[in-house]
Amino acid sequence: MNKLYSSLLISFTSLFTTMSVSADESTQQTSANIELSTQNIQETGGYLSADIFINNKSNDFENIKYWLSVKGPKGLSFPAKSVVQGDNSNIETVETGSILSFSRGIWIRDYMEDGLYTVSIEGVNTDTGVIFKESSQFVKGVDLLNPAVIDGLSLQVSLSIASSIPSDGGYLPLYIDVQNAREIPASVEFWITAEGPDGLNIPINSRQALTIGGEDSYTKARGFRFDASYPKGEYVLTTQMYDVASGQHIEYSLSVFKD
Numbered sequence: 001m002n003k004l005y006s007s008l009l010i011s012f013t014s015l016f017t018t019m020s021v022s023a024d025e026s027t028q029q030t031s032a033n034i035e036l037s038t039q040n041i042q043e044t045g046g047y048l049s050a051d052i053f054i055n056n057k058s059n060d061f062e063n064i065k066y067w068l069s070v071k072g073p074k075g076l077s078f079p080a081k082s083v084v085q086g087d088n089s090n091i092e093t094v095e096t097g098s099i100l101s102f103s104r105g106i107w108i109r110d111y112m113e114d115g116l117y118t119v120s121i122e123g124v125n126t127d128t129g130v131i132f133k134e135s136s137q138f139v140k141g142v143d144l145l146n147p148a149v150i151d152g153l154s155l156q157v158s159l160s161i162a163s164s165i166p167s168d169g170g171y172l173p174l175y176i177d178v179q180n181a182r183e184i185p186a187s188v189e190f191w192i193t194a195e196g197p198d199g200l201n202i203p204i205n206s207r208q209a210l211t212i213g214g215e216d217s218y219t220k221a222r223g224f225r226f227d228a229s230y231p232k233g234e235y236v237l238t239t240q241m242y243d244v245a246s247g248q249h250i251e252y253s254l255s256v257f258k259d
Helices: none
Strands: 002-007 019-022 030-036 046-056 062-071 077-081 092-094 099-108 115-125 131-140 148-150 153-159 170-180 186-195 201-212 216-226 233-243 249-258
Touching: 030 062, 030 115, 030 131, 046 062, 046 115, 046 131, 077 099, 115 249, 148 249, 153 186, 153 233, 153 249, 170 186, 170 201, 170 233, 201 216, 201 233
Parallel strands: 002 249
Antiparallel strands: 019 131, 030 046, 046 099, 062 077, 062 092, 062 115, 115 131, 148 153, 153 170, 170 216, 186 201, 186 233, 233 249
């Protein structure tokens, strides 16, 4: 199965973006940042390091607990640094105006699914209960620069807006482009779903059958509204397409965030 995954940006001059999520940004005093040593891991697997920076912007000491996690395709999720449990001696104290920094190595094994991965640092102020979170992305075994292709059929999906949806919801315009480089017509079926936090699965485009003439193309604009009631977090929008004659299957996935 040939797959292509892409993270979206306000402009398409870069491949990756980092997204902050806060329970209440007006009172948020702790911020975090992640710097990954690479954004590309080979299909056979490999190693990357994450440099983490937690900044105390308040006028007082902050007692925090934090953890690091990795989320990948098909529901894959594992801790890269587990939260420290126990008494208060295990709570990190960050001085006013200072930055707590550390590095964490992450092994991505060959058996792990190819696609888009998200590394997230999450934490909580143990005195106030205020949560902070930051994410960065990398890919394993896929190509972000070209469409997904099977035997002369290519699939590409894009957005013309930022990869962030505000907390009160918003409109998401999707553009689907299918190219048939064969000399004969091709019959295909495709559909689009969005997988969100807490197992939320949203159908965006129901299964659609079409025939594309030889050396011809098909394009479609599909709008979708993110309701304000949808939970905040990452949504992976996956377009799946089957070549009816051969049964071959390709996917194209995009990652967006709701604040």
